[in-house]
Amino acid sequence: DIFPPIITRNSGLKVNEKGHGCITAEMLAAIDEHEKTLDLAFSIVLPPSLGYLEHKHTKTLPLNTFLMSDLKAGEVCYIHSSLTSNPLDSFTFNVSDGRNSVLQTFYINISSVYDSLPIVKLSPLKIKEGEEKVITEFEIDIFDKDTQDQDVIIKILKPPQHGILKNANTSISQVFSLYDIKHGRISYFHDGSESVNDSFTLIVSDGINKEYIFIGNNLKNVTSKNPV
Numbered sequence: 001d002i003f004p005p006i007i008t009r010n011s012g013l014k015v016n017e018k019g020h021g022c023i024t025a026e027m028l029a030a031i032d033e034h035e036k037t038l039d040l041a042f043s044i045v046l047p048p049s050l051g052y053l054e055h056k057h058t059k060t061l062p063l064n065t066f067l068m069s070d071l072k073a074g075e076v077c078y079i080h081s082s083l084t085s086n087p088l089d090s091f092t093f094n095v096s097d098g099r100n101s102v103l104q105t106f107y108i109n110i111s112s113v114y115d116s117l118p119i120v121k122l123s124p125l126k127i128k129e130g131e132e133k134v135i136t137e138f139e140i141d142i143f144d145k146d147t148q149d150q151d152v153i154i155k156i157l158k159p160p161q162h163g164i165l166k167n168a169n170t171s172i173s174q175v176f177s178l179y180d181i182k183h184g185r186i187s188y189f190h191d192g193s194e195s196v197n198d199s200f201t202l203i204v205s206d207g208i209n210k211e212y213i214f215i216g217n218n219l220k221n222v223t224s225k226n227p228v
Helices: 070-071 176-183
Strands: 006-010 013-016 020-023 028-031 041-046 051-055 066-069 078-081 090-094 102-109 119-121 132-134 140-143 151-159 164-166 175-177 185-192 200-205 212-215 221-224
Touching: 006 102, 013 020, 013 078, 028 070, 041 070, 041 102, 066 070, 078 102, 140 176, 175 176
Parallel strands: 013 102, 119 212
Antiparallel strands: 006 028, 020 078, 041 066, 041 090, 051 078, 090 102, 119 140, 132 185, 151 175, 151 200, 164 185, 212 221
């Protein structure tokens, strides 16, 4: 046998940042045309730079060799471990039938995970009896570096007692977004009663995280998922 194995599949793997995934025979496969039942051996020539390979059950580290039977069983896994945001990793390997070998590269696509917590700072709104006033970023200040404004959601858990919240002149039932705040759509309308203070309770979500960082009046940061 003077012919090297034939790589029949090399489609790559997709994982999330700080995630993992197992390489199956649907993603990477090779055969020896003259000995089709041969359990071909894969040897790592250049390991991945943003993570590492691991055997699912033996937890062998570093995993430098594996067999075609390991791929068929889904035993060869990639674990992303890098702190840098890079969308592509790879490893170069030899696959051998014991006499001849072939060299190729397997690619891993790494998807960003939007995991930064929203930062929330609240300031009081000053208003006269019976007046309506727009709530601006000065009163509800939210920063989320990896989420679009329309996806940062503010949910009202307890509405104001002496007035109503409006979104572009319509009463708000429960929900509005940071986009609405930034575009001057949210306002508070006081009912004209003899009240000195009013308040409403809210929580903030970016669709991924259930927590947010709240900056209180003492400027201390508190990570919370409780209403404020």
